[in-house]
Amino acid sequence: METKITRFQALLEQDVAHEAACLVQIYGPTIGKKFILAGEETTIGRGEGCEIVLELDNVSRRHCTVIHKREGTSLKDLGSTNGTYLNNKEVREETPLRTGDLIKVGSSIFKFLEGGELGSIEAQYHEEIYRLTIIDGLTQVHNKRYLLEFLDREMARCNRHERPLSVLLFDLDHFKNVNDTYGHLAGDYVLREMAAALKPRIRREECFARYGGEEFALVLPESNLETALFVGEKLRKLVEEHEFVFEQKRMPVTFSGGVAEMKKEHDNPLAFLKTADEQLYAAKKAGRNRVQG
16 A cells, blocks of 8 residues: 555656646747646657657757656757757757756747746746747847837837937848848847847847847937937947857848937837838948948
């Protein structure tokens, strides 16, 4: 009887341990979906026999596996063509996972969550779902939804207190050529790397967001047109001088930007951004790799 109880307890503990770890897709075709790590191994790939199936051309049939043991969880590549990346670093051998780690498989990104009890993992999951409503999964900067909400609030505040407000809208020059020449994984790398290079230069009261595709926006409270142009030029030079190296290939990256200062005719965020977009278009026509306002 004692043996049966012990075995039952061991199985129950094993089930709880499995339930207390999961992957959440934060970038890719099923964004927000939670995958419970329910067995000793969870294989990710294009093949039908995988526990997590990703029907993407840049994913191998058996791409990688998440190994879940009592002593911890680890990630291992299975000889994939395009590699498996953990926190933006390629891994081939079995590597331990910690909660919050980002796993990139092809053009999909998963976040690994682990908790000591079910309530903890559920809380983390719901917090991550909220983050997905305001954060871009690939670049980890704010998304368009958050940008528009932030801009709406700042426009109201600046109108109320008669304070300056400017916005910089920019996108990467000839980005399609990067995807066509080096592949979409290289394109993802450029977007992610550029965002990571600029984030430390953004002040807490500002909003840096991915507006769509290769287009980004920076909202600058308490900044007039002249100040915004100065900031935009500093960021442009930073990107131009930054080394973008993917699979030992160096890629030249620049951006064109348009700046607008809020005026009375800007009665909503989209109207404000439209003025910046017109300046961005003028910067492209003038030869690209410049900021105009």
